[in-house]
Amino acid sequence: DSGVTQTPKHLITATGQRVTLRCSPRSGDLSVYWYQQSLDQGLQFLIQYYNGEERAKGNILERFSAQQFPDLHSELNLSSLELGDSALYFCASSVWREGREQFFGPGTRLTVL
Amino acid sequence: KNEVEQSPQNLTAQEGEFITINCSYSVGISALHWLQQHPGGGIVSLFMLSSGKKKHGRLIATINIQEKHSSLHITASHPRDSAVYICAVNNNNDMRFGAGTRLTVKP
Numbered sequence A: 001d002s003g004v005t006q007t008p009k010h011l012i013t014a015t016g017q018r019v020t021l022r023c024s025p026r027s028g029d030l031s032v033y034w035y036q037q038s039l040d041q042g043l044q045f046l047i048q049y050y051n052g053e054e055r056a057k058g059n060i061l062e063r064f065s066a067q068q069f070p071d072l073h074s075e076l077n078l079s080s081l082e083l084g085d086s087a088l089y090f091c092a093s094s095v096w097r098e099g100r101e102q103f104f105g106p107g108t109r110l111t112v113l
Numbered sequence B: 001k002n003e004v005e006q007s008p009q010n011l012t013a014q015e016g017e018f019i020t021i022n023c024s025y026s027v028g029i030s031a032l033h034w035l036q037q038h039p040g041g042g043i044v045s046l047f048m049l050s051s052g053k054k055k056h057g058r059l060i061a062t063i064n065i066q067e068k069h070s071s072l073h074i075t076a077s078h079p080r081d082s083a084v085y086i087c088a089v090n091n092n093n094d095m096r097f098g099a100g101t102r103l104t105v106k107p
Helices: none
Strands: A005-007 A010-013 A018-025 A031-038 A042-052 A053-057 A064-068 A076-077 A085-093 A106-112 B003-006 B010-014 B021-026 B029-038 B044-049 B052-056 B059-064 B068-074 B081-093 B094-097 B101-106
Touching: A010 A018, A010 A053, A018 A064, A018 A085, A031 A076, A031 B081, A042 A064, A042 A076, A042 B094, A053 B029, A106 B021, A106 B081, B003 B044, B010 B021, B021 B029, B021 B081, B029 B068, B044 B059, B044 B068, B068 B081
Parallel strands: A010 A106, B010 B101
Antiparallel strands: A005 A018, A018 A076, A031 A042, A031 A085, A042 A053, A064 A076, A085 A106, B003 B021, B021 B068, B029 B044, B029 B081, B052 B059, B059 B068, B081 B094, B081 B101
16 A cells, blocks of 8 residues: 555546546655556656646646645546546655655546546 | 667566566656556556666666666566566656566466
8 A cells, every 4th residue: 555545446437528536645745746547658647746836747638637735635637528538547646846756546547438 | 769668568487587677768867767567557666766776675676877778677586576567767857658568477
């Protein structure tokens, strides 16, 4: 158990809908990272927050947004969902702002029908 | 060409064999990570390297910054080592991933 929690574990929804994925980092970790893992693209970095502020952006679509709240939990919002958004979404946390060892949550499996 | 290349893509070994997985990258990095992903999907960070060599139990990771190459070695492999091993690099606050190496260790 990494200490990082993600909810929900599974999510099934329809195209055009909007969903919110939630991540709670390990106690004391200030950085939260979001990743997408799809069958055709592999793992991709989406976005990083550090202590409530956006720190780095990767291949995140404009339809997706994220935020980190004062209690350090983070939410990833996916809107106008398309079939291709079906994937595993992982969050990870670390203590430091820069790339350090990251602890991964169990992931949320999103299926868009 | 991908910025992070792993080889081999697939690897089958007999229990007890010494295993090496390679990772080459073409970008400047601040750190390199080796991750393990089990069939259930969970990801575990095995190592983070910026130079030299690290060892944890039967796992050894090395990095050569000049050659832009890293290796992950598993000694005395065991069926429970069966997983996908993923190399990832930190580049300008971004993280780039290799496609992964699927390892199967047979008893």
